[in-house]
Amino acid sequence: MATITTTPLAIPLTQQQYIREGKPLLWLNPYYQQTASAPNKPAQGEIYAADDRLRRFAPLLIELFPELENSAGLIESPLLATQQLHRTLNPIGGRLLIKADHALPVAGSIKARGGIHEVLCFAEQLALDSGLLNNTDDDYRKLFSNHAKNIFNQYEIAVGSTGNLGLSIGIIGAALGFKASVHMSADAKEWKKERLRKRGVEVIEHQADYGAAVAAGRAQSEANPYSYFVDDENSPRLFMGYAVAALRLKQQLDEQNIPVDADHPLFVYLPAGVGGAPGGITFGLKALFGEHVHCFFAEPVQAPCMLLGMAGEAGSEPVSVYEFDLKIATDADGLAVGQAAQWVCDAVRDEVSGVFTSYDQTLYQHLQQLHQQENIQVEPSAAIGCSGPAMLNTDQGRDYIARFKLKSQLNNSTHIIWTTGGSFVPDSEFQNFLDK
Ligand SMILES: *Cc1c(COP(=O)(O)O)cnc(C)c1O
Numbered sequence: 001m002a003t004i005t006t007t008p009l010a011i012p013l014t015q016q017q018y019i020r021e022g023k024p025l026l027w028l029n030p031y032y033q034q035t036a037s038a039p040n041k042p043a044q045g046e047i048y049a050a051d052d053r054l055r056r057f058a059p060l061l062i063e064l065f066p067e068l069e070n071s072a073g074l075i076e077s078p079l080l081a082t083q084q085l086h087r088t089l090n091p092i093g094g095r096l097l098i099k100a101d102h103a104l105p106v107a108g109s110i111k112a113r114g115g116i117h118e119v120l121c122f123a124e125q126l127a128l129d130s131g132l133l134n135n136t137d138d139d140y141r142k143l144f145s146n147h148a149k150n151i152f153n154q155y156e157i158a159v160g161s162t163g164n165l166g167l168s169i170g171i172i173g174a175a176l177g178f179k180a181s182v183h184m185s186a187d188a189k190e191w192k193k194e195r196l197r198k199r200g201v202e203v204i205e206h207q208a209d210y211g212a213a214v215a216a217g218r219a220q221s222e223a224n225p226y227s228y229f230v231d232d233e234n235s236p237r238l239f240m241g242y243a244v245a246a247l248r249l250k251q252q253l254d255e256q257n258i259p260v261d262a263d264h265p266l267f268v269y270l271p272a273g274v275g276g277a278p279g280g281i282t283f284g285l286k287a288l289f290g291e292h293v294h295c296f297f298a299e300p301v302q303a304p305c306m307l308l309g310m311a312g313e314a315g316s317e318p319v320s321v322y323e324f325d326l327k328i329a330t331d332a333d334g335l336a337v338g339q340a341a342q343w344v345c346d347a348v349r350d351e352v353s354g355v356f357t358s359y360d361q362t363l364y365q366h367l368q369q370l371h372q373q374e375n376i377q378v379e380p381s382a383a384i385g386c387s388g389p390a391m392l393n394t395d396q397g398r399d400y401i402a403r404f405k406l407k408s409q410l411n412n413s414t415h416i417i418w419t420t421g422g423s424f425v426p427d428s429e430f431q432n433f434l435d436k
Pocket of ligand 1: 109110111164165271272273274275276277278333334335381382420421
């Protein structure tokens with residue numbers, strides 16, 4: 001007998017049954033555009049503040065990571081047209097693009113956006129407080145010095161992760177001179193741990209899930225006054241780093257002469273774990289495009305934590321997937337999360353159009369198609385957005401199209417699959433993915 005949850009969830013009972021049985025579905029968010037459902041809305045100005053901060057650090061980042069020279073120190077990914085994939089993946093019309101965050105430099109995943117921004121927030125404050133920088137107009141390349149490293153080295157940066165956030169925090173933390181400690185959950189891949197250890201990052205392995213790794217990291221960090229904990233479950237700094245992606249995407253759409261307006265709706269399909277990355281990007285996109293952008297989150301059938309979180313009431317603790325008898329059994333390590341971040345749910349509950357779920361087997365099929373048809377190498381989690389356009393072709397998807405009167409604009413629509421990780425995956429590992 002399945003557990004009956006007592007928390008009211010805005011999910012039709014038939015769909016609750018699907019969730020329990022681990023079957024794919026598209027859930028439409030009844031709180032979409034209901035502002036009272038998101039009582040914790042950050043200020044939009046913070047997106048621009050985060051963008052300014054990343055630009056202040058750009059000259060320093062070129063010193064630390066020479067691969068950023070071509071992008072003037074910005075950590076950004078291309079917006080790619082699809083060569084063939086639109087024929088297989090898009091049954092509903094319009095153009096299909098890929099936002100290629102799997103190829104984000106420095107960290108090789110979407111975590112480069114949020115994770116690096118948060119570490120730079122901490123480093124900037126320390127540098128200003130200690131006199132390393134006189135003010136925010138100073139030359140940030142001063143931080144590329146032994147003097148700065150000696151100061152930063154007195155501090156530790158700690159994080160709990162399923163892999164990619166640890167990579168991002170560890171790489172930037174160690175590059176700046178911080179001690180870096182990464183608490184990895186049991187599902188984290190061995191090559192990610194190796195990559196960090198090679199850079200002098202301390203990797204602490206846990207035999208439990210992501211939530212437990214975060215809790216252990218948080219406790220250990222709190223006991224050390226010189227430790228700064230990057231809290232994936234509660235971090236406006238991560239969130240705003242992700243939100244900056246919207247400003248960059250808008251510029252890329254403008255450059256490619258792709259309009260977003262009432263006649264040209266934009267649909268975006270975002271892989272979701274604890275919620276910060278897709279939540280931050282949605283927050284940014286909504287600030288720029290309002291009702292003309294439609295953001296859908298994507299999760300494994302075994303870990304639909306954001307679906308359960310968004311379907312909960314404002315201010316309530318998100319229901320965990322364990323309450324639905326699910327086991328987080330998925331190869332999509334960045335998405336293998338049992339409980340959503342409440343902070344994020346209360347920030348964007350009114351902005352997310354819906355959430356869909358996929359089998360791991362579907363991820364592997366799409367991973368292979370991305371490889372064969374577009375020559376793109378992603379990890380399984382990063383392929384999950386590929387089901388997005390087909391989800392709009394289901395009964396629920398057609399309901400959504402009808403409700404928002406989008407049918408006649410579908411031929412002018414733009415669909416963006418956000419691929420979120422994979423360019424660092426070793427070849428042998430990638431071959432294993434293909435074999436599956
Ligand atoms: C972390 C991650 C996500 C989702 O980000 P959250 O902030 O956890 O929701 C998506 N894809 C990949 C590859 C990731 O590593």
